[in-house]
Amino acid sequence: MDKADESPRSGPAVAKGTVTQRAIERIKAMIAEGLLEPGQRLPTERDLAAQLGISRSSMREAIRALTVLGVVEARHGSGIYVTQLQAGDLLETFGVVADLSRGPRLVELLEVRRILESTATALAAARITPEQLAAVEGHLTAMNATDDPEEILAHDLAFHREIAAAAGNETMAAILEGLSSRTFRARVWRGYREEDAFARTRREHAAIHRALAARDPEAARAAAAAHVGEVEEWLRAQRSAGAPSSAVAPAPVRPAPEGP
Amino acid sequence: MDKADESPRSGPAVAKGTVTQRAIERIKAMIAEGLLEPGQRLPTERDLAAQLGISRSSMREAIRALTVLGVVEARHGSGIYVTQLQAGDLLETFGVVADLSRGPRLVELLEVRRILESTATALAAARITPEQLAAVEGHLTAMNATDDPEEILAHDLAFHREIAAAAGNETMAAILEGLSSRTFRARVWRGYREEDAFARTRREHAAIHRALAARDPEAARAAAAAHVGEVEEWLRAQRSAGAPSSAVAPAPVRPAPEGP
DNA sequence: CACCCCGAGTGGTCCGACCACCTCGGTGAC
DNA sequence: GTCACCGAGGTGGTCGGACCACTCGGGGTG
Known part of the structure; x- marks a missing residue:
């Protein structure tokens, strides 16, 4: 040495x-x-x-x-x-991964996010302070008070960011930040709002907030997992379907698992 | 524009x-x-x-x-x-985070690893193939057959790597690889072997392998979480105790600026 | 046909110069 | 005495050119 x-x-x-x-x-x-x-x-x-x-x-x-x-x-x-x-300094490159990931990698990334986000939300339910809870509620109401997709997205990100911060693990929060931000979310949201997903998203966020207010970690974990899993399933279906989006690589999809 | x-x-x-x-x-x-x-x-x-x-x-x-x-x-x-x-290409930088993290950040990193590792092990219990299970068992027996710390560490890493691969999520496996490898593990292991942790580690690995062989995801999750949590707790205690700095090395280069 | 050699093209390294910006100390006005 | 101003020096940022180390493919050789 x-x-x-x-x-x-x-x-x-x-x-x-x-x-x-x-x-x-x-x-x-x-x-x-x-x-x-x-x-x-x-x-x-x-x-x-x-x-x-x-x-x-x-x-x-x-x-x-x-x-x-x-x-x-x-x-x-x-x-x-x-x-x-700090975690934020070193994990900033995580956003690059999300930016450049496509196809099956996106689903994998979302799966990782589901795991971490559900755990972080569960931790937050046990540790969140009244001030933090108020901030979460503020983003929730602000999200429900507008129809501007960009504004909704901003408050959506802030909603989860506040929860991740309340979990008390900066490293986890930084990873989730990289997984959620940038074009990653924007790409998913494009076309997503064409469906009736707005109401569902608001319902899911409300459920998460309720679990946090009730200090119920298990309910919070379930609500967060369901929330992310919703997007995950939509993306998975999008891939198996025609995938008209230009953001999806035309790479040959091999959905066939090992047989017998 | x-x-x-x-x-x-x-x-x-x-x-x-x-x-x-x-x-x-x-x-x-x-x-x-x-x-x-x-x-x-x-x-x-x-x-x-x-x-x-x-x-x-x-x-x-x-x-x-x-x-x-x-x-x-x-x-x-x-x-x-x-x-x-691929996930491995983009997440290689994750190892840098582990290398440079110290103090409370290390504990946080280990907490993230515990969450991901337990989930990956649970997934592996449901999806692992007989060939992969045999490979896992091979590393387990090899780990128990030697007393060389380096060899044990190598098989330890391979043990978990095989399980992560069996989970079917390359992204998660790449993240875990970055969290486990390099000086991160080596640093923890140094001094760790001074205690009676060898037997305990072998017991925990055996429990993980049993859960995988039994195709019991919940048992696998619990075993993996306990395994990582063990190291996590040891590190946490090490920090609260005196914790003689391990980062001290004989300074090889001490640049002496020329005088005015 | 097989093999070797070589040169064009590529990334890797180095040098020297200049520019844009920050810092800090001195200077002067108040 | 205090404070705003400002200039010089030091720093990172950019540029252009030169040369080296390596790869690769084509043409010559056997």
Whole structure:
């Protein structure tokens, strides 16, 4: 783990990948080992490049990589800083997964969300504070008071976000945020509102809120699972049907499971 | 709106971020919109840079960012290709989260894993094939046949990986893989083996295997939740206790800035 | 036909320059 | 003494060019 790594075999060529890749690992290791604390400022790009014996260009690629991963943050004119390494920082990339997932992957993603969301809602039922409950109720009434799909979606997201926060697990909340936000939800909602799903969604949200107000974890879990499962089933059916949506890849669907 | 003018000067630059950031979004959008299929080869770095009107350096940073996100893959001398966008490709970054998480975040991460792992094990109990069950049993016996911690850990990981695969949700399996592998597990195991946890772990794994063989989803869920919860509780107690920092290593590099 | 070699094309690395922005200290007005 | 202003230096952001390492396919060789 020191500078001169003692590879048993394979001579002096310790270069296991590109220089940039090594730089990424080095900086990541510095943070993991505690040499760099959250919020701390890193050396300048030029100094870092000199320390690792690489060019500034390569170091910049490494910095950029760590930036998109949410590990460090570059402030123009000021310096590079380690993020707080909060759940939200590191799990921001989760949204990319949702953005780029299609077909069967979307159903799988929704299944994961159903599992986490139901558990989070159950936890929230036991831990939610009156203030948080009031906020949830506020989003519920606001959602029922308008017909603008975008506004409904915004309050829908906030509704679940508030519940996830009340569950007391920031990591779980961050994952759910990535699974719910962005085009993921928007894509599902498109065409979804063409049916009579609005009333059903409002009913489901009301059921979740009732369970939270009653401090009933099991009811909350069931209500949340049913809510997400509703969308999940709709999406599953959409896939097995003609799937007219352009967002669905024309990839050959293989619905045939193993036989006998 | 996306057809931006090329005039570098003159007024309202719609550029919301850095050029590199815009390039990342552009390429991501191309893939999301289906202009670039999985496995397809992208234009060369030089062409891409010319298309977006930026330098090759900036484009390279964008490519590097998309590479670490698992969206594209660069092959030296050949070209840049869109990955298959499988769950494993995109969720590889999840391991970084586990690597860099410490303190309360570790407990939260383990809680998420407990939720997903228990559900995955329950699903596996209903869906596992005889071949997969045999593989699980193989890792169980191999785990019990040795005292080498590393070998035990390897079979432990494979044990759970096989179960996650049997659950039939690749996305969930990929997330669990990121949550379990790497230094995350190794860090927990170090010092953990100092106690009498080996026998307990073997007993818990045997219970999971029994539930799978009996095709009992509820028993499997309970066994898996107890198994992960065991580690979770140990970690929680470790934190409340003195908890000598495990992140301390002999500083290999201590950059001494040159004096004025 | 099989094999080898080589050159064009690609990503990987490096360099140097310049620009845009932030920070901080000095300076002056009040 | 206080505070607003402002300039210089340092920082990340961008650019263009050059060269290296590697891959791949086509043409020559046996």
